[in-house]
Amino acid sequence: MAKPYIYITRRLPEKVWKELKRDYEIGMWPSEEEPVDASTLKYEISRADALLTMLTDRIDADLLKNAENLQVIANLAVGYDNIDIEAAKAKGITVTNTPDVLTETTADLTFSLLMATARRIVEANQFIKQGGWKNWAPFLLAGSDVHHKTIGIVGMGRIGAAVARRAKGFSMDIVYHNRSRRMEVEKDLGARYLEFDELLKTADFVVCLAPLTTNTKYMFNKESFAQMKSTAIFINASRGKNVDENALFEALANEQIAAAGLDVFEIEPIDNNHPLLTLSQVTCLPHIGSATMETREQMIELCLENIKLVLNHRRPLTPVS
Numbered sequence: 655m656a657k658p659y660i661y662i663t664r665r666l667p668e669k670v671w672k673e674l675k676r677d678y679e680i681g682m683w684p685s686e687e688e689p690v691d692a693s694t695l696k697y698e699i700s701r702a703d704a705l706l707t708m709l710t711d712r713i714d715a716d717l718l719k720n721a722e723n724l725q726v727i728a729n730l731a732v733g734y735d736n737i738d739i740e741a742a743k744a745k746g747i748t749v750t751n752t753p754d755v756l757t758e759t760t761a762d763l764t765f766s767l768l769m770a771t772a773r774r775i776v777e778a779n780q781f782i783k784q785g786g787w788k789n790w791a792p793f794l795l796a797g798s799d800v801h802h803k804t805i806g807i808v809g810m811g812r813i814g815a816a817v818a819r820r821a822k823g824f825s826m827d828i829v830y831h832n833r834s835r836r837m838e839v840e841k842d843l844g845a846r847y848l849e850f851d852e853l854l855k856t857a858d859f860v861v862c863l864a865p866l867t868t869n870t871k872y873m874f875n876k877e878s879f880a881q882m883k884s885t886a887i888f889i890n891a892s893r894g895k896n897v898d899e900n901a902l903f904e905a906l907a908n909e910q911i912a913a914a915g916l917d918v919f920e921i922e923p924i925d926n927n928h929p930l931l932t933l934s935q936v937t938c939l940p941h942i943g944s945a946t947m948e949t950r951e952q953m954i955e956l957c958l959e960n961i962k963l964v965l966n967h968r969r970p971l972t973p974v975s
């Protein structure tokens with residue numbers, strides 16, 4: 655009997671999939687950096703029993719029409735806005751993601767981005783390396799305090815709660831907005847629930863950690879930036895399309911808000927000529943929220959475990975509901 659076929663859409667180190675070769679046929683896109691091309695993905699989806707996908711792979715209803723044997727799509731991310739979940743469900747295909755294993759790592763990055771933006775760490779580094787440091791001066795690269803300020807977390811899921819724990823360690827006042835109240839963060843960390851507009855007016859740091867859905871798309875727009883304090887710092891570590899980037903650029907350029915730290919963008923990779931990249935008060939990262947060696951290995955292991963479970967007619971560890 656033919657072995658079930660697993661197709662992996664990016665080159666992954668042999669050590670993580672070698673063992674699987676005994677029981678499964680493994681196919682893999684040969685590049686680690688370049689995403690799989692559309693025609694290869696269309697062909698592979700037509701023959702695979704399982705797919706291990708990246709957040710850069712758009713798995714839509716049209717593509718899924720070609721899936722004849724596909725039982726599971728294991729997405730190497732906690733977010734799964736790149737997959738048409740309804741279309742997968744209609745074909746009886748299980749979709750899994752990678753929650754929990756990346757929570758603390760992504761919270762570390764989010765808080766680092768907040769600190770780096772507030773204290774102008776990247777600018778300061780460039781300043782020295784470009785030979786700009788001639789003298790010490792009282793307000794040289796003076797940024798904003800983080801401690802004892804108010805952090806407003808939009809999207810109080812697992813990562814939001816982990817960021818709130820870090821904020822607590824910096825004696826920050828924590829406010830949040832979420833689809834539903836999170837009583838444990840209110841009780842354990844003293845976080846206060848606010849309506850979205852109220853949070854925008856109150857927070858010194860507005861941190862977007864909401865998943866991308868039809869309700870959250872462009873939730874940060876001209877009207878939202880207009881409500882923030884002129885000293886506010888905006889951080890986005892969830893999905894770029896939660897933000898209207900033109901409105902963000904205008905708000906920063908017109909000093910309606912003070913600065914932004916961005917790990918994600920509307921279109922990734924962001925175009926090198928994008929106006930946001932011209933602003934010194936923008937600190938940007940290439941979508942590396944969960945990118946540590948340890949966490950990426952755990953995410954891959956979780957994807958492969960989910961695939962094995964589904965192919966063996968068992969419930970996966972982290973199905974998307």
Ligand code: DGY
Nearest residue numbers: 731732733942943944
């Ligand atoms: C995710 O898992 O959704 C993150 O964006 C990856 O860093």
